[in-house]
Amino acid sequence: MSEAWSGGCQCGAVRYVFSQKPQGAHICHCRMCQKAFGAFYAPLVGGPMQTFTVTRGEIALFRSSDQVERGFCRDCGTPLSFAYIDGDWMSVSIGSLDHPEAFPPKDQHGTESRLNWANGLGALPDVAPTEERHPETAAFIKSTNHQHPDHDTSVWPPK
DSSP, X not given: OOOOEEEEOSSSXXXXXXXXXXXXXXXXXXXXXXXXXXXXXXXXXXXXXXXXXXXXXXXXXXXXSSSEEEEEOTTTOOEEEEEETTOSEEEEEGGGBSOGGGOOOOEEEOGGGOOTTGGGGGGSOOOOOHHHHOHXXXXXXXXXXXXXXXXXXXXXXXX
């Protein structure tokens, strides 16, 4: 059996798969990526368009420039994809993959827009886990969690 690399949005309305391991993991600091992800940078990885298939739902698209379409879940807003309109490469948000730990970024793009403090993020102090600091809150969140699990499901949401 061949290896497949799947992922999807937070609510489970959109699922996708790559038929070969994505490559080129990087973070992009450009202002468009910052806005699209609502974050300091966008972590992306991808593969040839023909290796990418949406297996559930439909990726909503926003044309952020005349050359680029960015995909997201219309239901929960999860940033999912980045592709050049006439390109043959599909990039996805590393965090939307079921196993994001397999894709450590190798380089940085759009550094002209990098926030001057972004490189120091890894040096920030760790805070104790929510389970230790607020056990009741953590238990409530766990018992009411609507997030799709990090694997494919035949039916979602569960009945």
